[in-house]
Amino acid sequence: MFFLKDLPTREMIEGLAGRFAGADADAMLDELRLLRRASLRLRLVENYLTAQGLSQTQFLVLTVILREPDRDSLTSVEIAERLDVSRPVLSKTLATMERKGLIARQPHGQDKRCVLIAPTEAGTQTYLALLPGYCDALLAPLPDDGASKDPTATG
Template sequence: MKKTGKNKNMKTPTPDAVDHIISQWRREKPELELKAMEVLGRLKRASALQSPKVEKVFLEYGLNQPEFDVLATLRRSGAPYCLAPTALFSTLMVTSGTMTNRMMQLEKKGLIERLPNPEDARSKLVKLSDKGFELIETVLPHHVQNGLNLIAKLDDNTLKTLNQSLRLLLHALEGDDL
């Protein structure tokens, strides 16, 4: 079947919260082109909805999302699971002050250690402790499974499509400077 602009056989998708918002705007401000507001609205809302559902698993293991993010970044960097603070806060898109704060918490919990950096005395390296390593190893499979549960209703094709278009959007958003 050839692609056509409008197709009377096209199934109308069940409206979501963003469709409702858009229809309100269309009634109030019909002159506005809302296609950007629509995607960005969905993006933001979907992100907000998944956030507490994802964090739920971390909380069961005494971690919050920010703490998990640090441990996970160290873990996936590979042995010796050790990075400089700048590498961490760049990856995690937070400020250096925020990172200082997180590191202090994680150190207090014994999940990371701070080591002198032989190559640069301005920074102290952050290393996953044995306890931190074990914890992330334990949490990870549960986190992964939880994610799979959250998207279970999406078939593989939708998922693939979603990934591809989100990747394009990410490129568009990362490109421009703030």
């Protein structure tokens, strides 16, 4: 998360440009705006999911399994490959999801080290029930906190 509410002014960045070479104030501002907007969006989505009892990662675990066209289960490693999280985190997430009854583990025939992870019926239904709200959160207008500090209002 990028927590800075008010981005630096262009003047500030240009002032910094004097200190070192290669500072491109406009490009940096664009990136900062991107970070801030995404953080607000992320918080919106996360709040929605949390209120529904799922973490982002739990939701995405269901996503990557359910969207697999020819499979109805994935191994832990396959999920980790699709989900930029470390395997220990995934391990804990899957333990939580199993405890909640969202997924079930099945033994992997060939490789006894692996476990196949499949959503339960409840897990699938939960996912489908949450999708509309997830999409809403994705498209909902943002607080736009930068613009709320309108200079004409404060002055």
